[in-house]
Amino acid sequence: MNRPLLWMLGSIVVLGLLITTMAGVNFSSQTTSTDGQPPIVLYCAASNRAVMEAIRERYEDEYAREIQIQYGPSQTLLSSVDVSGAGDLFLPADDSYLKLAQQKGLIREILPIADMQVVVAVRRQDAENIQSLDDILSDSVKLVQASPETAAVGKLVQQTLQQSGQWDDVSAATVAYRATVTEVASDIVVGAADAGFVYDAVLHTYPDLVAVELPELKPAVSRVAVGVIDQSKQPTAALHFARYVSAKDRGLIQYDQQGFQTAGHDVWADVPELSVFAGSMLRPAIEDTIAAFEEREGVTVNRVYNGCGILVAQMQAGQHPDAYFACDQEFMNQVHDLFPQPVQVSQNELVILVQKGNPHNIASLKDLAREGLRVGIGHEKQCAMGWITQNTFREGGVQEEIMPNVTVQTPTGDMLVNQLQTGSLDAAVAYLSNAAGAGEFLDAIQITGIECSTAVQPWAVNKESSHPETASRLFQKICSTESQEIFAAEGFRWRLESDEIR
Template identity: 30%
Template sequence: MTVALPPIFKNLFTETKAAFEREHKGTKIEGKIGVIDAILEGLTWGRIKADVYMAIGRADLSQLERAGLVEPGGGRVFAKTRLVAVVQRGNPKGLKSLEGLASAKVGSFALADPKLNACGRAFVEAMKRKGLWSRIEPKTKVFASVRRAVRQVEERRADASVTYFPCYYFGLRRTTDLLAEIPSDLHPPIECTAVILKGSKNPDLARAFVEFLLSEEAQDAVERWGFERVTPRPKGVAGRRELLVLSGAGLRPAMDAIAEAYERRYGVRVRMSYAGAGVLLAQLSFSKRGDIYVPGELFYAEQAKRRGLVVDWKVACYFVPVIAVQKGNPKGIRTLADLGRPGVRVGLGDPKAMPAGIIAERILKRAGVWERVKRNVVMRAGAIPTLGNALSLRTIDASIIWDAVARQFSEHVDVIPIPPKFNELVIVPVAVTKFAKDPEEARRFVEFATSEEGKRIFEEKGFTVRPPKGLPRRLPKGGPRRPREG
């Protein structure tokens, strides 16, 4: 038997195929996987022979029905899915919400064709309901599939796109950044349907496979691979555990690795949301959603504590601020004072959005050069990787960023140490939020992230896990004086 399917179902199909074959001894199922337009064209013109088609949304299913290729009454909705908006890695445009897609910051938006694709259709509907589509549409470029649209963002030909959550979580989070989820109440539900195709050589086996997708074993797999189940869970059986981690963007290489290690160890899905620490604090305060808060500086954890948003934290690692310049240092920058020389373009963090902005100003004021340097500031970034991108693209000459972030851009950036008398050690806490759905699970994640194993991951990704000698810890006033050491 052959099942045709788009790539979004690859992981789910692989698991359910193996389970079905175990239950039906001697059965072998082959998968034909390809982008939706290619699969549909192959089925329509007979170049692809299949018994079952797994469809996402109604658009591709309707095309097969119009071609008379679907057995009537044989389809079953086996899952639902949701949408997320994604931006270029590092979020160089500094977007903070869906409203940012309609702003002048975004010059190009890539979208799967709404006429052919459920993702594109649902996104347009959602943006119309939010009153944003009239401003997004003029800069929208349409592509035949979701994969082709998102590739534009990966290759930096478009600023943003939209995709399905499973596609982002199990692949695209390594090549793009999450901007926001699209609220599901803004568009019709996106249903995943398995249908029996006319001409099936084994319609009874095809029907059995379609029905199997509604079994408890298959529905558990539906959840494991990021979809929403459609059959109720048996009474007394808990759903798959999940943690939502709000993390500073500069921590991404280590936090991605820690999340994956935790998932493998404990079977708990860890969803990551990256932005500037200030943006995340506002998000936590407004939405009251999130289990773990990982800001890039202790100040934000103390702010969250005073607002009653977090209950406890431990130290994960440390940042050491450095001067970062273009590779080869064409401006000959050697000191903090050099950042104030005429003609030097300086990029700094936005103090309202992230700790790097606040700390850079403190360092420059200690050195007595802030008044001169601030005249040269041509860029205020909402996330620290944006400053690394700006140096790589040579749109700024210098910045003050974290040592670990500078290492991530080492091919394009040179580093100049800041004298300890002006510098400070930046403490990075991992905090359990007041809104954690499972506080014990959240605490276990904190313990894991700050354990020797967690510190080893941080260190492997270029982060500092032991305080350098001679660098002062300048803790903010008020609130807890020191977090617990991990």
């Protein structure tokens, strides 16, 4: 059969699969579960069918919520998501399809699951004779593979062998292209082909086939993940099932048993509880975002806002939150054993806050040493603000002159703002963000020429967290465009690059 005819037949198969999938979506949208709740609709790659059926059965037994699954090639499923605007979850064979869907605005959250390695499948009795790429390219071997136009495994094989300069020879030796990886395996089982490119995990359900690992295909690894469809009308329910699928003590048990490569991930909880410690000055920048995350995910986030010195003392005494958002890198360094991989998210600068109109004509740090002024600062041991303030005083050479005028040292900047507004202080050294929302009462005077007057806020997830993936999704929400706008409105400057978000 010539190559153009092969591609034409492949396109006909793809069109048929797309029509079938679309019909299934329309049917799903009109049905409800036995308890009156609409079913959760999942678009799932054919390579994951066996494992997903086992997970679906257990989930439905445990939660009495119906899961409807449309199986097919990854590209066809992506087209269905794009065209229909329906469904709740998308699980392709490779996360490149999720990234593409995200770029199109079709997908919101992405939950990682497992890896699959591309291998060559052969019948057990033929394994001794087919051990290398040269063997596969022999005229006596009938080679089939999944279409690069529809299936993740086909696209990955093509990309990998193009990079090594071997794709043209493999393509020329291919006698047929199939729509899915399972069709490739079935061809080999019935003798319609001698060899084919498949995922190692797919062979778990084909006992008559064995895998031949080729060095040329070592880079061909698919990352399996599930994404929440942006137009889902039940995102909380969709996320509940997605967390179940990706939990190490639920769905990943099935993935492990069926030959997928898994690592890390969350412990299952019907309603996960995250514990987040954050410096008090960050509260106005993240509180609304955390509340929205709780509602969408159906989780509880127990947050503790306080001076970072106090938070560090609590952690050193044995309280270990899932995540920590520090006011400055110094206070993250003090708990580096718990949070070894922090990322710097934002920055905030110290300013001199005075009452509106600056009645005492304060223009610089030196002016805070004037006789009779009542000055408030952060407590050096209890908060990052106090620690940075003392460093700023020392670097500016004014510490000894200013400290006699300091009448208040607090663990948070908000307390200083309150005392300025009530008239019990004449000036305070606090963060610019502390003045946000108080512009009609206060003026902020910039501190110039002193580098250490800027605080950098790092975020990190506890290396021992039971819910690292949920914490990671919370961080992605904090890094969203909407959240960054809140940071800017609260006086912070964003500094995290998009490729550092994880």
